[in-house]
Amino acid sequence: MNSKNKKVVIIGASSGMGMEVAKLLLDEGCQLGVAARREDRLLALKQFAPDRVVTATIDVTDEDAPHRLRSLIDEMGGMDLFFYSSGIGKQNRTLEPDIELNTFNTNAMGFARMIGEAYRYFAERGEGHIAAITSIAGTKGLGPAPSYSATKAMQNVYLQALEQQSNARGLKIRFTDIRPGFVDTALLSGDFRYPMMLKPEKVARQIVRALKSKRHIQVIDWKYSLLTACWRRLPRPLWRHLKL
Ligand SMILES: NC(=O)c1ccc[n+]([C@@H]2O[C@H](COP(=O)([O-])OP(=O)(O)OC[C@H]3O[C@@H](n4cnc5c(N)ncnc54)[C@H](OP(=O)(O)O)[C@@H]3O)[C@@H](O)[C@H]2O)c1
Numbered sequence: 001m002n003s004k005n006k007k008v009v010i011i012g013a014s015s016g017m018g019m020e021v022a023k024l025l026l027d028e029g030c031q032l033g034v035a036a037r038r039e040d041r042l043l044a045l046k047q048f049a050p051d052r053v054v055t056a057t058i059d060v061t062d063e064d065a066p067h068r069l070r071s072l073i074d075e076m077g078g079m080d081l082f083f084y085s086s087g088i089g090k091q092n093r094t095l096e097p098d099i100e101l102n103t104f105n106t107n108a109m110g111f112a113r114m115i116g117e118a119y120r121y122f123a124e125r126g127e128g129h130i131a132a133i134t135s136i137a138g139t140k141g142l143g144p145a146p147s148y149s150a151t152k153a154m155q156n157v158y159l160q161a162l163e164q165q166s167n168a169r170g171l172k173i174r175f176t177d178i179r180p181g182f183v184d185t186a187l188l189s190g191d192f193r194y195p196m197m198l199k200p201e202k203v204a205r206q207i208v209r210a211l212k213s214k215r216h217i218q219v220i221d222w223k224y225s226l227l228t229a230c231w232r233r234l235p236r237p238l239w240r241h242l243k244l
Contacts, residue, residue: 003028003212008081009072010034011058011114014041016185017133018085020204023048028208033072033079036086060086060110066117073121081211082118084132086110089148089187100147107151112158119162122173131176131211132159136219136228138179143244163216174214178207181224196223 008025012018014036022034026049034042035058042055056072058065073079088106092099115130122128137145138152156177163175182194183203203220210218219225231239 003030006030006080007076007078008032008083009069009076009079009118010083010085011060011069012036012084012086012133013045014038016085016187017180017183017200017204017207018083019045020200021083021085021207024204024208026052031076033076035069035072060114061105063113065110065113069114069117070121079118079121079128081129081131082115082122083211084111084114084118084130086114087133087187089135089137089145091144091190091192092146092148093144095146103147103151107148108154111151111155115158115162119166119173123166123169123171127172129174129176129211129214130159130162131178133178133180133207134159136179136181136224139228140231140239143242176210176215177217178210178220179217179224179228180220181227196227 003025008030010018010022010032013022013034018036022032022045025032031052033054033056034045035056036042037057037059039055039057042057046053046055054072054075056068058068086106088103090099090103111132115132118130122130132155134155135152137149138156140149142149159175159177166173180203181198182188182196183198183200185200188194198221206218206220219228
């Protein structure tokens with residue numbers, strides 16, 4: 001990615017990794033369209049480079065979210081990279097229905113809604129780059145967070161399917177599936193102490209590197225790469241009885 005003047009839309013730029021990636025891309029000279037529900041945080045981000053940031057209030061669970069995305073793209077005069085960093089996630093050992101259904105609504109329905117619109121935009125243009133933060137949580141069913149790991153698996157497979165479809169249609173759309181381990185953001189706030197926690201600023205630097213080299217899949221960091229490689233090889237009966 002030659003960053004100067006690249007037009008990048010970031011959904012989920014109001015906090016966490018999305019916000020950190022936005023700051024780095026601004027340092028590189030990109031023009032940004034930033035979206036999320038919390039407008040005040042987007043406006044704070046705009047202060048870093050007022051003439052290179054356009055903001056939009058978008059809730060990915062709303063039916064008009066794709067329309068709002070198109071308006072944002074129009075306002076920017078086009079889009080070269082679509083970077084998706086929206087998501088929610090909670091442990092839910094008691095399987096509270098609200099948590100499960102909200103997670104599906106945001107991480108599965110919202111994801112398909114927004115990635116789909118970006119895909120259709122790039123398909124009309126014939127080229128583009130779609131990147132999304134999914135998670136290592138999609139590589140196995142995780143008992144403490146069933147809807148989170150299930151929706152992350154959905155995201156992994158959806159991106160893979162779209163990439164195959166795009167190639168079959170002769171489109172030049174690149175896909176980057178970013179899979180971090182535990183990152184110290186608001187999403188993990190709470191009483192539970194997570195092991196091997198990564199700093200969002202450091203993860204953001206690795207994400208930008210993956211975007212520039214247009215990686216297909218990027219696990220962050222190397223320790224989680226090793227961990228997921230190991231747990232993929234665990235025999236299924238062992239996984240079924242693992243106490244996480
Ligand atoms: N933290 C981790 O350990 C970790 C690990 C692997 C993957 N991830 C994934 O990384 C992504 C970013 O999360 P994060 O860790 O950076 O957490 P975060 O700081 O909580 O950021 C989540 C972002 O998603 C946005 N969002 C949530 N619901 C939304 C909705 N309905 N419509 C639009 N935007 C919405 C939030 O903005 P508003 O609230 O302003 O709308 C916020 O900008 C998520 O997909 C998460 O699953 C996180």
